[in-house]
Amino acid sequence: DGGITQSPKYLFRKEGQNVTLSCEQNLNHDAMYWYRQDPGQGLRLIYYSQIVNDFQKGDIAEGYSVSREKKESFPLTVTSAQKNPTAFYLCASSIARFGNQPQHFGDGTRLSIL
Amino acid sequence: QKEVEQDPGPLSVPEGAIVSLNCTYSNSAFQYFMWYRQYSRKGPELLMYTYSSGNKEDGRFTAQVDKSSKYISLFIRDSQPSDSATYLCAMMAIQGAQKLVFGQGTRLTINP
Numbered sequence: 001d002g003g004i005t006q007s008p009k010y011l012f013r014k015e016g017q018n019v020t021l022s023c024e025q026n027l028n029h030d031a032m033y034w035y036r037q038d039p040g041q042g043l044r045l046i047y048y049s050q051i052v053n054d055f056q057k058g059d060i061a062e063g064y065s066v067s068r069e070k071k072e073s074f075p076l077t078v079t080s081a082q083k084n085p086t087a088f089y090l091c092a093s094s095i096a097r098f099g100n101q102p103q104h105f106g107d108g109t110r111l112s113i114l
Numbered sequence: 115q116k117e118v119e120q121d122p123g124p125l126s127v128p129e130g131a132i133v134s135l136n137c138t139y140s141n142s143a144f145q146y147f148m149w150y151r152q153y154s155r156k157g158p159e160l161l162m163y164t165y166s167s168g169n170k171e172d173g174r175f176t177a178q179v180d181k182s183s184k185y186i187s188l189f190i191r192d193s194q195p196s197d198s199a200t201y202l203c204a205m206m207a208i209q210g211a212q213k214l215v216f217g218q219g220t221r222l223t224i225n226p
Contacts, residue, residue, distance in 0.1 A: 042118075107156050108155070
């Protein structure tokens with residue numbers, strides 16, 4: 001089945017630790033996105049990538065980093081510089097670079113602080 | 115003021131009722147409008163996708179866009195307990211950054 005796979009489902013971070021969230025898609029989509037979801041705040045865009053080896057900051061990029069070495073993979077690293085990392089992280093993809101195509105989501109990773 | 119405003123609810127209705135979910139927005143450049151359904155601990159699932167003003171129907175779901183009022187709605191007919199979820203509106207402009215902007219989400223419960 002085609003889709004977006006995020007792993008792990010649950011992740012715990014210790015003080016000063018960097019953690020990496022995985023996102024893989026087999027939809028052959030060009031564009032991929034990372035969002036953060038906090039209660040009562042909807043989804044906020046962290047980073048997006050419209051093509052391999054290229055990515056742009058979203059609205060809340062500070063404390064996060066990404067890479068896009070393969071079309072199907074877009075991992076997100078939550079660095080120790082992100083002081084409030086506890087949230088539900090969602091990865092999405094779309095056929096074209098934004099444009100007028102809707103985005104499709106994975107089932108998320110819930111990150112908590114130990 | 116947020117670009118997209120959505121009443122967070124919670125909204126609770128009896129099974130079989132017609133549900134109306136709404137969003138208002140301030141950016142007149144928005145041209146594409148989407149509704150997503152999100153079950154607890156899951157990612158959002160695309161329900162409806164419309165362009166510009168007008169209505170779109172898909173089974174028990176109808177999406178309405180009124181660009182003159184900057185107002186969009188999602189109607190659910192013959193609501194079922196399985197419709198209980200958080201509903202998110204999202205919208206995007208054609209020009210510029212073309213980012214998808216989300217409302218806060220409305221938590222809906224359908225009571226059997």
